[in-house]
Amino acid sequence: MVNILDRKKTAAQIVAGARNQEKMSAYDLINGIFDDFFELHGDRLSGDDAAIVGGIAMLADKAVTVIATNKGESAQERMLTHFGCPQPSGYRKSLRLIKQAEKFGRPVFIFVNTAGAYPGKSAEENGQGEALANNLLEISGVKVPVITVIYGEGGSGGALALACGDAVWMVENSMYSVLSPEGFAAILWKDSKRADEAAEVMQLTPEKLLAQNVIEGIIPESHSHKRVCRAIRKTMEQELGRLSTLSTEELLAKRYERFRKF
Amino acid sequence: MQLFNELKTLGQQHIKADKKAGERVPSGLWIACPKCHQSLYHKDLGIYQVCPNCEYGFRxxxxxxxxxxxxxxxxxxxxxxxxxxxxxxxxxxxxxxxxxxxxxxxxxxxxxxxxxxxxxxxxxxxxxxxxxxxxxxxxxxxxxxxxxxxxxxxxxxxxxxxxxxxxxxxxxxxxxxxxxxxxxxxxxxxxxxxxxxxxxxxxxxxxxxxxxxxxxxxxxxxxxxxxxxxxxxxxxxxxxxxxxxxxxxxxxxxxxxxxxxxxxxxxxxxxxxxxxxxxxxx
Missing domain, CATH: 3.90.226.10 (2-enoyl-CoA Hydratase; Chain A, domain 1)
Structure with a gap:
């Protein structure tokens, strides 16, 4: 068992912490941070992906749009969400809600805990690549603040398509990488069991990513879900305050610059 | 009988393998299309490097x-x-x-x-x-x-x-x-x-x-x-x-x-x- 309060952790311990079963569910997180969450379903094209939860909620007295990847809690839910790996319909649902938020001037908050976009046969047939590509393209021009918190796993393009807005924060026990440490080890050493070593090489921890300016900051975690939610909420309010002072042109210029530097 | 004898002789004849033969044959003349598996003479791919059988464009x-x-x-x-x-x-x-x-x-x-x-x-x-x-x-x-x-x-x-x-x-x-x-x-x-x-x-x-x-x-x-x-x-x-x-x-x-x-x-x-x-x- 990883002690999530231990401040000096190896990359492998961070990975274990990010995947910890005790992580809050999407619903706990949303209801812990926001008030009056009203869930909205469907992508208006083909279905409703349970791996993406979205809707409207209140942050203080402001209406906001909230989107979260959802791993599910029971075994049945986990099957339904493919362990939190969104299908194309999930990414299309999130983009629909983001465009809706833009129309009504609502800021967007996205919470990410996914190993990646679902790599199944149906996902290929329904255009997983196109769905992710369209998110990246459209979100780059959305005229409201888009703020992301990675609260567990941030896996590759499936995470990036939900983390391409104005600010990305990570909680202490979370990871963000181009592929899983297992996959990395399998390619590099032809041995997926050396994932712990791979995690070190990959620089996937919040601290390393902050040093590279990939993220805006790190939110401390504790055993108390309530306290974590409070910490996230405080950060969300600060970020929204900062971004709300910008004109639309400034907001979009800064968003462009945020990725242009890499 | 004559036929059998001749066959026997041929079969028993020891032919020394010409180990250098391979070096005299240039490699890469025949290519298998990775998609339709047809064997192709390399010149048949033309300047566009396309399989004439299935239209696959080579990398x-x-x-x-x-x-x-x-x-x-x-x-x-x-x-x-x-x-x-x-x-x-x-x-x-x-x-x-x-x-x-x-x-x-x-x-x-x-x-x-x-x-x-x-x-x-x-x-x-x-x-x-x-x-x-x-x-x-x-x-x-x-x-x-x-x-x-x-x-x-x-x-x-x-x-x-x-x-x-x-x-x-x-x-x-x-x-x-x-x-x-x-x-x-x-x-x-x-x-x-x-x-x-x-x-x-x-x-x-x-x-x-x-x-x-x-x-x-x-x-x-x-x-x-x-x-x-x-x-x-x-x-x-x-x-x-x-x-x-x-x-x-x-x-x-x-x-x-x-x-x-x-x-x-x-x-x-x-x-x-x-x-x-x-x-x-x-």
């Missing part, structure tokens, strides 16, 4: 492609070289080998080119450069191409070929997807035309970004187009998937590309598309 270098594709071009950012941000084992050796094989410094060639006096921004990814993987330099060159095309009001034609993000550059590879997408959005918002042509293979982070962001998306015949690798899919769903799941022809059926165009027709089709999308003021 060619960006320099080979540009040699028959355009009338004229001036290359951009040819000297840009990647660093090794993660100090990844053997990465530098790999890069060196790829540079020799492709005569490129990274996995894409970018240029301002002309076909029939139509000027446009051109990018050609090279599948022979670490499987066309997208590193920081790939991303930077594409972004600069779009920025230049946006400011000069030029259309962009991009040939994709990639195994996906380059894992040797970790998170920086991933960031390229967002960087390029934002530049494409600015280009698109100016009403400018962006044409992608998918070549073998187009997968992973490239499919999940600029390959699928074209106003029009064409593909060569029998190209592998997908997001996840076949092995990953099979491990995920614990089932065999059909061999043609990620063929261009299947992807066309599912509605994610506009048309499949044979390699020898590409130049003509590109010229036509550039022509009809020309902005009135230029």
């Amino acid at each position: 060619i270098t960006a320099r080979e492609r540009i040699s028959w594709l355009v009338d004229d071009f001036s290359e951009l950012d040819a000297d840009m070289c990647t660093t090794d941000p993660l100090h990844f084992p053997d990465y530098k050796k790999k890069l060196e080998k790829a540079r020799v094989n492709t005569k490129l410094n990274d996995s894409i060639l970018t240029a301002i080119a002309t076909i029939q006096d139509k000027k446009f921004g051109l990018g050609i990814m090279d599948p022979n450069f670490i499987m066309g993987s997208m590193g920081s330099v790939t991303g930077e060159k594409i972004t600069r191409l779009f920025e230049k095309a946006t400011s000069e009001k030029l259309p962009v034609v991009l040939f994709t070929a990639s195994g996906g993000a380059r894992m040797q550059e970790g998170i920086f590879s991933l960031m390229q997807m967002a960087k390029i997408s934002a530049a494409i959005k600015r280009h698109s918002d100016e009403g400018l035309f962006y044409l992608t042509i998918l070549t073998d293979p187009t997968t992973g982070g490239v499919t999940a970004s600029f390959a699928m962001q074209g106003d029009l998306i064409l593909s060569e015949p029998r190209v592998l187009i997908g997001f996840a690798g076949k092995r990953v899919i099979e491990q995920t769903i614990h089932q065999k998937v059909p061999n043609n799941l990620q063929d261009a022809e299947t992807v066309l059926e599912h509605g994610f590309i506009d048309a499949i165009v044979q390699r020898r027709e590409l130049k003509k089709k590109i010229a036509w598309l550039l022509n009809i999308h020309e902005k009135g003021d230029s």
